[in-house]
Amino acid sequence: MEIHDGCEALGLLADADGGTVTGARILPRGGEEQHHDADLVVDATGRGNRGLTWLAELGYQPPVEDRVDPGTVYVSRDYRRTPGETDFAAFISSPSPDVPYGGVAIAAEGDRWMVTLLGVGSDQAPPVDPDGFLTFAGRLPAPELHALLSRAEPLGPPKRMRLPTSVRRRYEHLTRLPEGFIAVADAVCSFNPAYGQGMTVAAVEAMVLRDCLRRGRRELPRRFFAGAAKVVDVPWDMAVGADLRYPTVVGPRSxxxxxxxxxxxxxxxxxxxxxxxxxxxxxxxxxxxxxxxxxxxxxxxxxxxxxxxxxxxxxxxxxxxxxxxxxxx
Ligand SMILES: Cc1cc2nc3c(=O)[nH]c(=O)nc-3n(C[C@H](O)[C@H](O)[C@H](O)COP(=O)(O)OP(=O)(O)OC[C@H]3O[C@@H](n4cnc5c(N)ncnc54)[C@H](O)[C@@H]3O)c2cc1C
Known part of the structure; x- marks a missing residue:
């Protein structure tokens, strides 16, 4: 096996009629474009992938995308932890449609508390200034986190992150696909990371690919995408369903x-x-x-x-x- 590290994938190579992908174009850092032949090209380039553009260059329609924006902002800050100061190792105040904000503190290595405050909806984002961060913690229905932050020593400034939109690409619905090319994991479906499902789904999809390959190469993409869709169905319904509990989250509510x-x-x-x-x-x-x-x-x-x-x-x-x-x- 050869590993080409530090390369950017630029696109696909295909046979004359574009019916079969035969390799990939890559650009080594500081080098020149290279072409590599392949029996199977797997697009594992994650959430921001360019697979749809690569397929379009070969004349294929893109898959329909389902999108749900969780509209959630996290602001996180580390604090020093004195072992034994609390009788809990983790505190969770989950958001709900009635109280669309929450907070989490988790005891971490290095005698730290990892603290995250979160809000669902554009007007619920926790502030990034230290005073506002503490005041926000005081709004939680339970007093423990605010009490903890009032006395703990901060180890850095609060840092903000907006959760990305959940995207599901319905490759399994495409009637025309090239042979020799599939996409996996986040390139097919990227979830709201709050539910911690992405890596499990990626691993199960790898097993689906293994099983598909054991049954031969014939119509591999169609068989793989059908199998991957079954893997994605449940976590997608759970993650998107949970996000759609909030009236501010836009998406189809069946x-x-x-x-x-x-x-x-x-x-x-x-x-x-x-x-x-x-x-x-x-x-x-x-x-x-x-x-x-x-x-x-x-x-x-x-x-x-x-x-x-x-x-x-x-x-x-x-x-x-x-x-x-x-x-x-
Ligand atoms: C904040 C956050 C927290 C998360 N927490 C969890 C969790 O607790 N549990 C869980 O299961 N999942 C979690 N996830 C989701 C998980 O990280 C992803 O589902 C998983 O990493 C997807 O793997 P992947 O290989 O598809 O994509 P990635 O891990 O994103 O890997 C894709 C790689 O491809 C590279 N790449 C992109 N384009 C190109 C190109 N053109 N050429 C070459 N390389 C390229 C990228 O640089 C990247 O290294 C979280 C995600 C986020 C954003």
């Missing part, structure tokens, strides 16, 4: 999305009382259990039983496997 969001909202209430429900939700959200697991009889019963009640106002202190405390509001 009846299915509304039903799932209503059910998951009730499930979160049930999870505050029943650890088994919380564990099942995390298992599905982390793509370890298929979504029907949320509708297992024991889970549905607890969701219905807890559904009419509100989340308890007291913080829930949960212990993880290492006995660390996680404080969830």
């Amino acid at each position: 009846r299915r999305t509304r039903f799932l969001n209503g059910y998951v909202a009730r499930l979160h209430v049930a999870a505050a009382r029943h650890a088994v429900v919380g564990r099942r939700f995390l298992s599905v959200a982390n793509l370890m259990t298929p979504p029907p697991g949320l509708f297992a009889p024991g889970i549905v019963a607890r969701v219905l039983w807890s559904g009419g009640r509100t989340v308890p106002t007291a913080a829930h202190r949960k212990s993880d496997a290492a006995g660390e405390k996680l404080l969830v509001r």
Whole structure:
């Protein structure tokens, strides 16, 4: 195997009628354009990829794109942590449509707290000035994070990041595709990173590609994109569905999305009382259990039983496997 590091991919090489991709054009840093033959070109250039332009240069229509902008801004700051100063190792105040802002503090190596404040919607962005950052923390429904930041020593200035738009490219719907070319991972679908799904999806897509290759090269792109679409369906519905709970987020709200969001909202209430429900939700959200697991009889019963009640106002202190405390509001 040869690895050509420090090269920019410029485009595709194809046979005379453009029906088969036969290689790639690359530009080594400070060098001259090179052409490399390939049995299969895999566009793994991530969220900002140029695969659509490369296909257009060969005369192919681009795939339809589904887009949802989560409209979420994070502002993060590190603080010095004194071990033992709190009885929790992580604090999470999640945003919701009623309270579209939140905050997270996680104990990190080097005796640090990694603190992130976030807001959903353009008028909810946390400020980047230190005083405004602290004041914003004071708006959270739970007092612990504000109390922590009031006494902890900051280790740098607050830094802002706006979450990128989630984009799903529907390659599986294209009727005309060249042989010898596929796209994977974020080049096919880039999620709202808040849900931490991208790398798992990339790994599962790699397994789909392995299985497709084992069945031969015939119609590989069509078979691969069909398989990848099945991998993407669930995490996309979960991530986009969760974003569409917020009225400020623009995107299509199907009846299915509304039903799932209503059910998951009730499930979160049930999870505050029943650890088994919380564990099942995390298992599905982390793509370890298929979504029907949320509708297992024991889970549905607890969701219905807890559904009419509100989340308890007291913080829930949960212990993880290492006995660390996680404080969830
Ligand atoms: C803030 C943030 C937090 C995230 N947190 C999580 C998380 O907790 N868990 C999780 O699973 N996922 C997370 N993700 C998503 C995860 O990072 C991506 O899903 C994953 O990295 C996608 O892998 P990829 O190989 O498709 O793209 P990338 O990792 O983006 O890699 C693409 C590479 O291609 C290179 N490239 C682009 N164009 C060219 C070109 N023309 N020529 C040569 N090279 C090129 C880029 O420089 C880059 O190195 C997060 C994403 C973000 C933005």
